[in-house]
Amino acid sequence: MKIDILTLFPEMFTPVTEASMLGRAAQKGILEFRLHDIRDYTQDKHNRTDDYPFGGGGGMVQMADPIFRTLEDIGARGKRFLYMSPRGKVLDQEMLQELAQEEELVILCGHYEGVDQRVLDAWNAEEVSIGDYILTGGELPAMVLIDAVARLIPGVLGNADSAMDESVYSGLLEHPQYTQPRVYRDMPVPEVLLSGNHRKIHLWKFRESLELTAKRRPDLLLQYAEGDPDLDREEQKILDSTLQAFGICSKMRR
Ligand SMILES: C[S@@+](CC[C@H](N)C(=O)[O-])C[C@H]1O[C@@H](n2cnc3c(N)ncnc32)[C@H](O)[C@@H]1O
Known part of the structure:
Protein backbone atom coordinates (compact mmCIF):
# COMPACT_ATOMS: atom_id res chain seq x y z
CA MET A 1 0.00 0.00 0.00
CA LYS A 2 1.25 3.47 -0.89
CA ILE A 3 0.35 6.21 1.58
CA ASP A 4 0.77 9.89 0.74
CA ILE A 5 0.68 12.11 3.82
CA LEU A 6 0.14 15.88 3.59
CA THR A 7 1.32 17.66 6.71
CA LEU A 8 2.98 20.78 8.05
CA PHE A 9 5.15 18.58 10.28
CA PRO A 10 6.61 15.70 8.23
CA GLU A 11 9.37 15.20 10.81
CA MET A 12 6.76 13.91 13.28
CA PHE A 13 6.23 10.79 11.18
CA THR A 14 9.71 9.35 10.75
CA PRO A 15 10.14 7.95 14.29
CA VAL A 16 6.95 5.97 13.69
CA THR A 17 7.18 5.08 10.00
CA GLU A 18 10.84 4.04 10.21
CA ALA A 19 10.65 2.02 13.43
CA SER A 20 9.29 -1.37 14.46
CA MET A 21 6.55 -3.02 12.42
CA LEU A 22 5.92 -0.09 10.04
CA GLY A 23 9.65 0.34 9.39
CA ARG A 24 10.07 -3.36 8.59
CA ALA A 25 7.02 -3.32 6.31
CA ALA A 26 8.45 -0.31 4.49
CA GLN A 27 11.83 -2.04 4.10
CA LYS A 28 10.10 -5.11 2.67
CA GLY A 29 8.23 -2.85 0.21
CA ILE A 30 4.81 -3.80 1.56
CA LEU A 31 4.20 -0.22 2.65
CA GLU A 32 5.47 2.98 1.09
CA PHE A 33 5.20 6.29 2.95
CA ARG A 34 5.46 9.51 0.99
CA LEU A 35 5.58 12.58 3.17
CA HIS A 36 4.66 15.94 1.66
CA ASP A 37 5.31 19.21 3.46
CA ILE A 38 2.41 21.52 2.61
CA ARG A 39 4.66 24.50 3.34
CA ASP A 40 6.79 23.61 0.29
CA TYR A 41 3.80 24.49 -1.88
CA THR A 42 3.15 28.04 -0.67
CA GLN A 43 3.53 30.86 -3.17
CA ASP A 44 3.65 33.42 -0.40
CA LYS A 45 7.09 34.93 0.26
CA HIS A 46 6.71 34.26 4.01
CA ASN A 47 5.63 30.66 3.36
CA ARG A 48 2.32 31.22 5.12
CA THR A 49 -0.10 28.34 5.04
CA ASP A 50 -2.92 29.77 7.19
CA ASP A 51 -5.00 32.92 7.56
CA TYR A 52 -7.83 34.35 9.67
CA PRO A 53 -11.27 32.75 9.23
CA PHE A 54 -13.89 34.66 7.26
CA GLY A 55 -16.80 35.55 9.49
CA GLY A 56 -14.60 35.86 12.54
CA GLY A 57 -13.92 33.36 15.28
CA GLY A 58 -10.74 32.40 17.04
CA GLY A 59 -7.69 30.74 15.54
CA MET A 60 -6.41 30.35 12.03
CA VAL A 61 -7.53 28.25 9.08
CA GLN A 62 -5.24 26.43 6.65
CA MET A 63 -5.52 28.03 3.23
CA ALA A 64 -6.76 26.02 0.29
CA ASP A 65 -4.03 26.91 -2.22
CA PRO A 66 -0.96 25.13 -0.75
CA ILE A 67 -3.07 22.02 -0.15
CA PHE A 68 -4.55 22.10 -3.66
CA ARG A 69 -1.05 22.44 -5.11
CA THR A 70 0.26 19.53 -3.06
CA LEU A 71 -2.65 17.31 -4.11
CA GLU A 72 -2.19 18.26 -7.76
CA ASP A 73 1.55 17.69 -7.65
CA ILE A 74 1.26 14.20 -6.18
CA GLY A 75 -1.56 13.21 -8.57
CA ALA A 76 -4.16 12.67 -5.86
CA ARG A 77 -7.19 13.00 -8.14
CA GLY A 78 -9.27 9.81 -8.06
CA LYS A 79 -7.46 8.36 -5.05
CA ARG A 80 -9.07 7.65 -1.70
CA PHE A 81 -8.57 10.90 0.21
CA LEU A 82 -8.90 11.02 3.99
CA TYR A 83 -8.90 14.13 6.15
CA MET A 84 -8.18 13.46 9.82
CA SER A 85 -10.85 15.44 11.62
CA PRO A 86 -12.86 15.32 14.86
CA ARG A 87 -15.96 15.91 12.69
CA GLY A 88 -15.43 12.64 10.85
CA LYS A 89 -16.76 9.13 11.17
CA VAL A 90 -15.06 7.53 14.15
CA LEU A 91 -12.43 5.01 13.10
CA ASP A 92 -13.20 1.40 13.99
CA GLN A 93 -12.01 -2.04 13.01
CA GLU A 94 -14.63 -2.38 10.28
CA MET A 95 -13.49 0.85 8.61
CA LEU A 96 -9.86 -0.27 8.92
CA GLN A 97 -10.57 -3.59 7.24
CA GLU A 98 -12.20 -1.76 4.38
CA LEU A 99 -9.30 0.73 4.09
CA ALA A 100 -6.79 -2.15 4.12
CA GLN A 101 -8.17 -3.25 0.72
CA GLU A 102 -6.96 -0.02 -0.92
CA GLU A 103 -3.70 0.10 -2.86
CA GLU A 104 -3.25 3.82 -2.25
CA LEU A 105 -4.38 6.29 0.38
CA VAL A 106 -3.89 10.05 0.60
CA ILE A 107 -4.12 11.47 4.12
CA LEU A 108 -4.39 15.14 5.02
CA CYS A 109 -3.42 16.24 8.52
CA GLY A 110 -4.99 19.48 9.66
CA HIS A 111 -3.66 22.04 12.12
CA TYR A 112 -4.93 25.21 13.83
CA GLU A 113 -8.73 25.40 13.37
CA GLY A 114 -8.64 23.03 10.40
CA VAL A 115 -8.60 23.49 6.63
CA ASP A 116 -10.58 25.66 4.22
CA GLN A 117 -13.77 23.73 3.39
CA ARG A 118 -13.13 24.11 -0.34
CA VAL A 119 -10.28 21.59 -0.12
CA LEU A 120 -12.61 19.01 1.35
CA ASP A 121 -15.40 19.69 -1.16
CA ALA A 122 -13.28 19.84 -4.30
CA TRP A 123 -11.21 16.75 -3.45
CA ASN A 124 -14.06 14.66 -2.10
CA ALA A 125 -12.48 14.18 1.31
CA GLU A 126 -13.67 11.54 3.74
CA GLU A 127 -13.36 12.93 7.25
CA VAL A 128 -12.05 10.39 9.77
CA SER A 129 -11.93 10.93 13.52
CA ILE A 130 -10.02 8.82 16.02
CA GLY A 131 -12.41 9.68 18.86
CA ASP A 132 -14.49 12.35 20.52
CA TYR A 133 -11.67 14.58 21.73
CA ILE A 134 -9.58 17.32 20.16
CA LEU A 135 -5.90 17.01 19.34
CA THR A 136 -3.61 19.79 18.18
CA GLY A 137 -3.07 18.32 14.74
CA GLY A 138 -3.95 15.46 12.44
CA GLU A 139 -0.48 13.87 12.59
CA LEU A 140 -1.10 11.62 15.60
CA PRO A 141 -4.53 10.55 14.29
CA ALA A 142 -2.95 9.76 10.89
CA MET A 143 -0.29 7.65 12.60
CA VAL A 144 -2.96 5.79 14.56
CA LEU A 145 -4.83 5.04 11.35
CA ILE A 146 -1.69 3.98 9.47
CA ASP A 147 -0.49 1.69 12.26
CA ALA A 148 -3.89 0.04 12.64
CA VAL A 149 -4.45 -0.40 8.90
CA ALA A 150 -0.94 -1.75 8.34
CA ARG A 151 -1.56 -4.63 10.78
CA LEU A 152 -4.28 -5.88 8.43
CA ILE A 153 -2.10 -5.97 5.31
CA PRO A 154 -0.78 -9.46 4.58
CA GLY A 155 2.92 -9.80 5.36
CA VAL A 156 3.13 -6.87 7.76
CA LEU A 157 2.73 -8.90 10.94
CA GLY A 158 5.06 -11.84 11.43
CA ASN A 159 2.36 -14.28 12.42
CA ALA A 160 -0.61 -14.30 10.05
CA ASP A 161 -3.04 -15.27 12.80
CA SER A 162 -2.12 -12.66 15.34
CA ALA A 163 -4.26 -9.81 13.96
CA MET A 164 -7.35 -12.00 14.16
CA ASP A 165 -6.86 -12.94 17.81
CA GLU A 166 -6.68 -9.37 19.05
CA SER A 167 -9.31 -7.60 21.12
CA VAL A 168 -12.19 -6.19 19.10
CA TYR A 169 -11.04 -7.77 15.83
CA SER A 170 -12.57 -11.07 16.91
CA GLY A 171 -15.65 -9.23 18.19
CA LEU A 172 -14.60 -9.82 21.82
CA LEU A 173 -12.02 -8.35 24.17
CA GLU A 174 -8.94 -10.51 24.57
CA HIS A 175 -8.53 -12.93 27.49
CA PRO A 176 -5.73 -12.27 30.04
CA GLN A 177 -2.20 -13.21 28.95
CA TYR A 178 0.65 -14.61 31.09
CA THR A 179 4.31 -15.43 30.50
CA GLN A 180 7.29 -16.69 32.55
CA PRO A 181 7.79 -17.13 35.46
CA ARG A 182 5.00 -19.50 36.50
C1 LIG B 1 -7.44 21.74 16.89
S1 LIG B 1 -7.99 20.65 15.67
C2 LIG B 1 -9.24 21.57 14.86
C3 LIG B 1 -10.60 21.22 15.30
C4 LIG B 1 -11.71 21.93 14.51
N1 LIG B 1 -11.67 23.34 14.76
C5 LIG B 1 -13.05 21.36 14.92
O1 LIG B 1 -13.64 21.84 15.90
O2 LIG B 1 -13.52 20.41 14.28
C6 LIG B 1 -6.67 20.67 14.52
C7 LIG B 1 -6.56 19.44 13.65
O3 LIG B 1 -6.28 18.31 14.45
C8 LIG B 1 -6.82 17.16 13.85
N2 LIG B 1 -7.65 16.47 14.87
C9 LIG B 1 -7.94 16.94 16.10
N3 LIG B 1 -8.68 16.08 16.79
C10 LIG B 1 -8.87 15.00 16.00
C11 LIG B 1 -9.56 13.77 16.14
N4 LIG B 1 -10.22 13.47 17.24
N5 LIG B 1 -9.52 12.89 15.11
C12 LIG B 1 -8.87 13.20 13.97
N6 LIG B 1 -8.21 14.35 13.77
C13 LIG B 1 -8.20 15.24 14.75
C14 LIG B 1 -7.57 17.59 12.60
O4 LIG B 1 -6.76 17.34 11.48
C15 LIG B 1 -7.78 19.05 12.85
O5 LIG B 1 -7.86 19.78 11.65
Missing part, protein backbone atom coordinates in the same frame (compact mmCIF):
# COMPACT_ATOMS: atom_id res chain seq x y z
CA VAL A 183 4.81 -17.83 39.92
CA TYR A 184 5.69 -14.16 40.30
CA ARG A 185 5.67 -12.65 43.82
CA ASP A 186 3.22 -15.30 45.03
CA MET A 187 0.95 -14.79 42.03
CA PRO A 188 0.63 -18.02 40.07
CA VAL A 189 -0.40 -18.35 36.43
CA PRO A 190 -3.88 -19.97 36.14
CA GLU A 191 -3.35 -23.73 36.40
CA VAL A 192 -5.29 -24.53 33.24
CA LEU A 193 -2.72 -22.70 31.05
CA LEU A 194 -0.04 -25.12 32.23
CA SER A 195 -2.20 -28.22 31.71
CA GLY A 196 -1.22 -28.85 28.10
CA ASN A 197 -4.89 -29.66 27.38
CA HIS A 198 -5.58 -27.54 24.30
CA ARG A 199 -9.35 -27.90 24.39
CA LYS A 200 -9.54 -26.91 28.05
CA ILE A 201 -7.20 -23.96 27.42
CA HIS A 202 -9.29 -22.84 24.45
CA LEU A 203 -12.51 -22.94 26.46
CA TRP A 204 -10.88 -21.10 29.38
CA LYS A 205 -9.70 -18.33 27.04
CA PHE A 206 -13.12 -18.15 25.41
CA ARG A 207 -14.90 -17.86 28.78
CA GLU A 208 -12.44 -15.20 30.02
CA SER A 209 -12.91 -13.23 26.80
CA LEU A 210 -16.68 -13.38 27.10
CA GLU A 211 -16.69 -12.36 30.76
CA LEU A 212 -14.31 -9.46 30.24
CA THR A 213 -16.37 -8.25 27.28
CA ALA A 214 -19.57 -8.61 29.31
CA LYS A 215 -18.10 -6.49 32.13
CA ARG A 216 -16.42 -3.81 30.07
CA ARG A 217 -18.23 -3.74 26.73
CA PRO A 218 -21.67 -5.35 26.97
CA ASP A 219 -22.52 -3.62 23.67
CA LEU A 220 -19.79 -5.62 21.91
CA LEU A 221 -20.91 -8.89 23.48
CA LEU A 222 -24.49 -8.33 22.37
CA GLN A 223 -23.31 -7.57 18.84
CA TYR A 224 -21.15 -10.71 18.91
CA ALA A 225 -24.04 -12.91 20.12
CA GLU A 226 -26.43 -11.49 17.54
CA GLY A 227 -23.89 -12.00 14.77
CA ASP A 228 -24.57 -15.75 15.07
CA PRO A 229 -20.95 -16.81 15.67
CA ASP A 230 -19.88 -20.24 14.49
CA LEU A 231 -19.66 -22.04 17.85
CA ASP A 232 -19.68 -25.67 18.89
CA ARG A 233 -22.08 -26.94 21.57
CA GLU A 234 -19.77 -26.31 24.51
CA GLU A 235 -18.84 -22.81 23.33
CA GLN A 236 -22.50 -21.98 22.77
CA LYS A 237 -23.29 -23.10 26.33
CA ILE A 238 -20.56 -20.83 27.71
CA LEU A 239 -21.87 -17.91 25.66
CA ASP A 240 -25.47 -18.49 26.79
CA SER A 241 -24.51 -18.74 30.46
CA THR A 242 -22.39 -15.57 30.25
CA LEU A 243 -25.22 -13.64 28.62
CA GLN A 244 -27.56 -14.87 31.33
CA ALA A 245 -25.13 -14.21 34.21
CA PHE A 246 -24.60 -10.62 33.07
CA GLY A 247 -28.24 -10.01 32.16
CA ILE A 248 -27.38 -9.33 28.52
CA CYS A 249 -30.41 -10.06 26.43
CA SER A 250 -29.84 -11.17 22.87
CA LYS A 251 -32.92 -10.95 20.65
CA MET A 252 -32.07 -14.39 19.23
CA ARG A 253 -32.44 -15.94 22.65
CA ARG A 254 -35.54 -14.15 23.91
